[in-house]
Amino acid sequence: MMGDLSLPMLIASxxxxxxxxxxxxxxxxxxxxxxxxxxxxxxxVLFAAMAAFVVARETDSLLFGxxxxxxxxxxxxxxxxxxSIYLHLSQVAVGFALSLLCRDLAYFLGNPYSRVQGxxxxxxxLPFYDSLPSSLQIxxxxxxxxxxxxxxxxxxxxxxxxxxxxxxxxxxxxxPAASFARGLNPAKIQMxxxxxxAFLVGIGGAAYSLSLKPGxxxxxxxxxxxxxxxxxxxxxxxxxxRVALGAMLFAFLQVSGIGLQDLFPGIPSQVFQTAPFxxxxxxxxFMHYSTSRSRKQGYxxxxxxxxxxxxxxxxxxxxxxxxxxQE
Amino acid sequence: xxxxxxxxxxxxxxxxALTDVSLTARSGTIHGLIGENGAGKSTLMKxxxxxxxxxxxxxxxxxxxxxxxxxxxxxxxGIGMLYQEPMDFPPxxxxxxxxxxxxxxxxxxxxxxxxxxxxxFGFDLNxxxxxxxxxxxxxxxIELLRLxxxxxxxxxxxxxxxxxxxxxxxxxxxxxxxxxxxxxxxLLVSHKLEEVxxxxxEVTVLRHGKLTHHTTAPFHFPKLLTAMFGFVPKRSDRSDxxxxxxxxxxxxxxxxxxxxQGLHRCNLTIAEGEVxxxxxxxxxxxxxxxxxxxxxxxxxxxxxxxxxxxLPYGAKASIRAQELHTAFIPADRLEExxxxxxxxxxxxxxxxxxxxxxxxxxxxxxxxEEAIATFSIKGTPEDLAEDLSGGNQQRLLLSLLNRNSRxxxxxxPTRGLDIQSGQWIWQHLRDELSPDTTIIFSSPELDEIxxxxxxxxxxxxxxxxxxxxxxxxSHDAIAAVMTGIRESxx
Numbered sequence: 001m002m003g004d005l006s007l008p009m010l011i012a013s014x015x016x017x018x019x020x021x022x023x024x025x026x027x028x029x030x031x032x033x034x035x036x037x038x039x040x041x042x043x044x045v046l047f048a049a050m051a052a053f054v055v056a057r058e059t060d061s062l063l064f065g066x067x068x069x070x071x072x073x074x075x076x077x078x079x080x081x082x083x084s085i086y087l088h089l090s091q092v093a094v095g096f097a098l099s100l101l102c103r104d105l106a107y108f109l110g111n112p113y114s115r116v117q118g119x120x121x122x123x124x125x126l127p128f129y130d131s132l133p134s135s136l137q138i139x140x141x142x143x144x145x146x147x148x149x150x151x152x153x154x155x156x157x158x159x160x161x162x163x164x165x166x167x168x169x170x171x172x173x174x175x176p177a178a179s180f181a182r183g184l185n186p187a188k189i190q191m192x193x194x195x196x197x198a199f200l201v202g203i204g205g206a207a208y209s210l211s212l213k214p215g216x217x218x219x220x221x222x223x224x225x226x227x228x229x230x231x232x233x234x235x236x237x238x239x240x241x242r243v244a245l246g247a248m249l250f251a252f253l254q255v256s257g258i259g260l261q262d263l264f265p266g267i268p269s270q271v272f273q274t275a276p277f278x279x280x281x282x283x284x285x286f287m288h289y290s291t292s293r294s295r296k297q298g299y300x301x302x303x304x305x306x307x308x309x310x311x312x313x314x315x316x317x318x319x320x321x322x323x324x325x326q327e
Numbered sequence: 328x329x330x331x332x333x334x335x336x337x338x339x340x341x342x343x344a345l346t347d348v349s350l351t352a353r354s355g356t357i358h359g360l361i362g363e364n365g366a367g368k369s370t371l372m373k374x375x376x377x378x379x380x381x382x383x384x385x386x387x388x389x390x391x392x393x394x395x396x397x398x399x400x401x402x403x404x405g406i407g408m409l410y411q412e413p414m415d416f417p418p419x420x421x422x423x424x425x426x427x428x429x430x431x432x433x434x435x436x437x438x439x440x441x442x443x444x445x446x447x448f449g450f451d452l453n454x455x456x457x458x459x460x461x462x463x464x465x466x467x468x469i470e471l472l473r474l475x476x477x478x479x480x481x482x483x484x485x486x487x488x489x490x491x492x493x494x495x496x497x498x499x500x501x502x503x504x505x506x507x508x509x510x511x512x513x514l515l516v517s518h519k520l521e522e523v524x525x526x527x528x529e530v531t532v533l534r535h536g537k538l539t540h541h542t543t544a545p546f547h548f549p550k551l552l553t554a555m556f557g558f559v560p561k562r563s564d565r566s567d568x569x570x571x572x573x574x575x576x577x578x579x580x581x582x583x584x585x586x587x588q589g590l591h592r593c594n595l596t597i598a599e600g601e602v603x604x605x606x607x608x609x610x611x612x613x614x615x616x617x618x619x620x621x622x623x624x625x626x627x628x629x630x631x632x633x634x635x636x637x638l639p640y641g642a643k644a645s646i647r648a649q650e651l652h653t654a655f656i657p658a659d660r661l662e663e664x665x666x667x668x669x670x671x672x673x674x675x676x677x678x679x680x681x682x683x684x685x686x687x688x689x690x691x692x693x694x695x696e697e698a699i700a701t702f703s704i705k706g707t708p709e710d711l712a713e714d715l716s717g718g719n720q721q722r723l724l725l726s727l728l729n730r731n732s733r734x735x736x737x738x739x740p741t742r743g744l745d746i747q748s749g750q751w752i753w754q755h756l757r758d759e760l761s762p763d764t765t766i767i768f769s770s771p772e773l774d775e776i777x778x779x780x781x782x783x784x785x786x787x788x789x790x791x792x793x794x795x796x797x798x799x800x801s802h803d804a805i806a807a808v809m810t811g812i813r814e815s816x817x
Contacts, residue, residue, distance in 0.1 A: 164431055171416050171427050178414040181378055182428025183399035315418060326397075 008135040010255065015142055018251035019149040020207035020222075022244045024229040025236070026152050027073070027200030029243055032233055033160065034193035035173035035319040036084060039095025041201060042226025043102025044076040048205030050110035053216040057118035065119065066206045073202020074195055076102055081194040085187050088323040099226065113216045120214040121145065145207040149244070152200070156240040169193055173317035176324035186324050204229075235284060238317065253279050328389050328405065328480040328512055329354050330375065335384035337370055337536075344370045345536045347384075352481075352529075357503065357513040359527035361520070362555055363745045365705075365716045367536040368516045369411060372483045375514070376408040377401040388481075402428070405480035409487055411516075411743060413466040417459035424458050424466075425473050444472040449498035462586065463658065463742075464495065464609040464771070471499075475506070482506065485516045486743060493773060493806060494608055500526060518555070518745040520548060556747060568781045568798070569762055572599030575734060576620055576765070581629035585615035588789030593629070595784070595791070599733070600762055604776030604797075605769035607786030607809055613769035614658075616786070617736045620767065621655035622648035634733070654732040658739040660720045665712040671695050671723060672708035678727055698726035703751075718748030725755055732760070737768035741775060753779050773802060773809075785809055 024045060031038045038044075051072035056065025079098055084091040121143045129137060159166040169189055172179045176186035205222065213221035228250060236243030253276035261272045330352045337345040345367045352358035360368045373379040375386060377395040385392050388404055395401045398408075415424050426437045438454055445452050450468045458466055467487065474482060484503075488496050503526060507513050517523050523530055524546050532540035532554035540554030574596045581593035590612045597603060605613040618624045619631055622644030631638045634651045638644045648655075657663040666674065675698065676691040695708035702722040706715050715723060721744060728735070735756070741749035756766055757779065770776050776783055777797060785793035785808050792808045793800070 164426070167419075167423055167427060171419065171423075174416040174418055175414075178416060179427070181376070181398050181408070181410065181414045183397070183402045184428065185397070185399065318418065 006135075006138075008138040010252075010259075012139045012142065013255045014248055014251045015139070015146050016212065017255055018244075018248045019143070019146040020204045020212055021225060021229060021232070021247040021251065022149040022204075023145070023152060023207060024201050024204030024225065025232040025243045025247055026149075026156050026240055027197040027202075027204060028229055028233045029197070029236070029238055029240055030156065030169075030200065031077075031194045031197035032320060033173045033238060033317055034169050034190045035176060035317055035322065035324070036081065036190050036194050037091045037095060037321050038077065038080050038194060038198060038201070039092055039230070040076045040080055040098035040102060040226075041095075041229050042224065043099035043106070044073050044198065044201050045205040045208070045222050045226045045229070046106040046220060047076065047102040048072040048202035049209035049220055049222050050106040050113075050216055052202075052206030053118055053209040054110065054113050056210055057113060057116070060119060062119050062121055062210060065210050066203060069206025069210075070199045070202040073198045073200070073205060075198075076201075077195045077198025080198070081191045084323055085190050085194070088325060091321055091323070103223075107218050110216045111218075115215065115217050118215060119210070121211040143207075143211045145211050148203075153240050153244045160240065170317070173319050176319050180324075180326060187326075190324075201226075201229075234316075237315070249283065250276055329387075330406075330481055330512055330514070331387040331390070332371065332375070333385045333387065335371060335374060335386075336382045337367075337374060337379070338382045343536055345374075345381075348533070348536075348538050349384075350531045350538065350541065352512050352514055354480075354512050355507055355510050356529060357507045357515055357527045359523040359530040360514060360516045360533065361518055361523055361530060361551065362533035363518065363747065365718075366533040366555075368533055369485055370536075371533070372408060372485055372514060372516055375401070375481075376406055376483060378408070402477065402479070405478070406483070407474040407477060407479035407481070408483035409467060409470050409474060409485060411485040413463055413470065415458055415466055415470060418457055420455050420457055421452050421461070421469055422454040424469050425454075425476070427473075429473060429477050440476050441472065444476060448472065448502050449495070462610040462614070468495070479511070481512045481514070483514045483516070486518075487515070488517075488519065488522060488771075493771070494809070496522075520546075520551060524548075555745075568796075569600050569602060571601050572763065575599045575634050576767075577630075577632040578616075578619070579630040579632065581619065581626045581631065583615055583619055583624065583626040583629075585618065585624055586610040586612060586789075588612060590615045590619070590626075590786075591789050593791060595794070597765060597767065599765055601765050601767075601782055602757070602780045603765075603767045603782045603784060604780035605767065605784050605786065606773060606776050606805055607769075609771065611786040611809075612789045612791075613786050614738055615789075616784075617655065617738050617767065617769060620648070620734070621645060621653060621736050623655065652729060652731050652733040653736065654728050654734070655736040656721075656724050656728075656738065656740065658742050660717070660724060661713055664724055665720060667713040668711050670709050670711055671699070671704070671706060671715075674712065674723065674727060698723070702726040702755075717743040718745065718751075721748070721752055725752065732764060734765045734767070735760070737766070739770050740768050741770070741772070749775070773805060777802060777805075 024041065028038060028041055048069040052065040052069030055068035056062055076098055080091070080095055083089045083094045123141045123143050126140055132140065160170060168179070168184055172184065172186045172189045179186050208222040209216055209220065232243055232246045232250065235246040257272035257275050261269050332348060332350050335345055335348045348371060360371070362368050370379060374381045375395065377397045377400055380396070386395060387393070393404060416427065422437060422441060425441050441452065441454055450472070452465065452469060458469070471487070487499065503513060515523065515527060527544065529543045530546060530551065531538060532551060534555060534557070540551065576597040578593045578595040581590060583590045588611070605616060607613050615624070619626060620633070622638050625640045625644055633648055633653060636651065638647055661667045672692050672695040675694045676686045679686065692708050698704065699706065699708065702725060704715070704719045704722045704726070706719055712720060712723065721740065740752055744752065780797060782796050783793070783800065783805065784791055785805055787809060793805065
């Protein structure tokens with residue numbers, strides 16, 4: 001397949017495959033920037049995918065489907081948020097248990113809808129489709145989720161970097177006690193971030209069952225994606241653009257795996273299916289060594305180094321995973 | 328705005344932090360609140376800012392009772408506080424820290440406001456620098472400027488001069504007086520009597536959570552001291568100069584980065600048994616010097632020779648330095664040297680070199696109890712390090728110090744401590760440890776340096792500008808070189 005997989009086709013499939021992953025990872029970034037780890041991601045994605053498919057089929061409306069997916073995601077957010085922010089329970093324990101619960105709940109509730117036909121989001125042609133060269137026609141004919149994902153990258157990047165609300169959110173993730181001292185309400189901000197993030201996770205889940213891997217079944221095809229999303233947030237150093245690039249890299253590894261399989265028929269197909277995971281780890285190691293010098297120095301003098309540092313250095317929000325108790 | 332506390336009490340569990348405290352701070356005055364560490368000053372102020380809740384009593388602003396349940400509400404009434412430990416966001420930039428908690432404004436406006444205020448107070452702050460690269464004093468400056476920018480009416484300062492240099496102090500004090508003259512109510516929490524006498528028109532003394540004394544200027548120091556401590560602490564005469572031995576620490580052509588200016592062209596020899604004070608404005612190179620000697624950072628060029636053994640580069644340096652019995656106690660105790668959420672007892676079992684897999688709980692408990700007794704730490708073996716007061720944290724650190732240490736490096740050892748705790752620390756360092764032990768410390772307090780050290784090294788902008796035996800120099804001469812005034816060539 002790699003033989004006849006042209007470059008535009010490759011780009012198009014990478015974009016399509018990465019879109020839901022980008023949305024999911026961005027949702028998690030939003031929550032983690034405020035200091036809360038939503039570990040229920042994997043279950044939440046499946047649960048939202050199921051809810052989205054069921055509602056879309058019952059109402060025959062994709063819009064309702066996506067909305068239902070978002071709400072299902074938000075439901076998990078309510079639980080994670082309430083338990084960890086207000087009851088100060090361990091975010092890891094709550095998230096992990098919830099992840100398993102959501103997955104099984106999704107299979108159980110979705111069972112009647114297994115392998116049935118439902119509405120699917122089709123690739124939409126751009127209004128100026130005819131005026132484009134054919135390679136761009138291939139790349140840019142995508143489902144709406146792709147445009148949504150790319151738009152979200154820009155919006156969330158802007159939100160974190162330039163908006164006051166984003167700054168407040170980041171400040172809570174770094175030092176909730178100091179945010180409180182400056183008159184902010186850390187619990188409320190964290191809850192909003194978790195809910196917003198979980199809504200995006202739900203939309204990402206819906207993008208699987210309504211667009212990328214249409215339909216519901218066991219397995220659905222979105223299994224494990226939540227864990228990848230969690231890893232991507234770390235890979236991307238909590239920076240929305242890098243997180244999105246990481247998602248695209250992962251999608252690229254997946255897509256090219258399929259192509260390479262045809263090119264090297266002697267190698268067992270499992271190698272190509274598993275390859276993206278170790279390759280991700282190698283990339284992390286590579287990044288570590290390429291930035292270790294500036295990391296040690298803590299800061300760098302050169303302008304180029306500073307930019308490189310911003311691009312590759314990652315530091316988790318200081319208050320990540322710790323629950324804040326008001327004195 | 329007049330601030331009136333009426334019968335404020337605060338209990339932490341069974342511990343009474345404040346008992347029936349009433350006081351009034353009038354608009355346009357600077358009101359001093361003094362007392363020992365743990366006397367309840369900070370707690371009273373945190374109640375005013377809504378950061379902590381009170382158990383009983385009421386707060387009146389201009390005679391009207393108000394509810395201050397959180398800092399957000401307090402800031403709506405125009406109450407702002409500069410906390411003793413920086414309450415900020417280290418990874419964020421100066422400008423971002425400045426803008427958090429202020430009313431919404433554009434980046435340019437904030438930038439301009441920060442710049443104007445910096446100039447007015449004589450602070451040197453780069454808006455785009457992450458705060459984690461700044462010194463504690465500089466971080467306090469940002470917060471102070473932010474509060475003033477928010478045009479607050481009641482300003483609470485909790486030990487504002489803890490991290491700042493004398494020169495910054497000289498810029499800060501007239502500014503505070505000006506703010507008070509403009510009608511602001513300032514509450515100054517301090518245990519430095521000179522400062523209080525300098526600034527305040529009224530003083531209230533707290534001791535063990537109770538109000539023991541209230542007076543207006545002029546102040547009678549012995550009376551204040553009695554109210555603070557119950558007795559007047561003796562300020563012993565200058566310590567004797569010690570005999571020195573062979574050189575143990577040599578800095579050879581050191582060029583290093585760190586702090587604001589790094590450290591440049593540094594050549595020094597330090598002998599066994601010396602007690603050396605490092606003076607200089609905040610961030611002039613003292614901390615870099617100490618960290619180089621401790622092996623925590625490596626020089627860009629040159630060599631650090633410790634006990635006639637060149638320190639290796641990188642991570643091995645600090646391990647080697649410790650093998651050579653060098654100990655370093657940083658200024659930020661909870662962040663860099665203690666484990667905030669680990670108990671005292673466990674600090675002792677962590678220090679044990681033997682028994683990776685098995686630790687005897689009774690054994691380490693006994694050790695902790697011994698240390699608590701010898702170092703008079705107020706706490707139990709099961710208390711977490713973060714629950715101790717600053718003075719007790721420092722005592723704990725000293726008790727954890729290896730008895731065989733030959734070189735002790737201390738960064739601002741009495742930071743945030745009251746006079747008594749400070750004297751105790753110094754008495755321990757100079758008298759309890761072997762006289763062969765070399766002590767190098769930095770301090771923003773020139774008095775402390777002149778009082779306790781034999782030799783003084785003054786830093787200015789990353790350069791050593793003065794290196795002299797203490798008896799051969801004077802307070803004024805040091806202050807002059809610290810601020811960059813060079814003696815004119817003869």
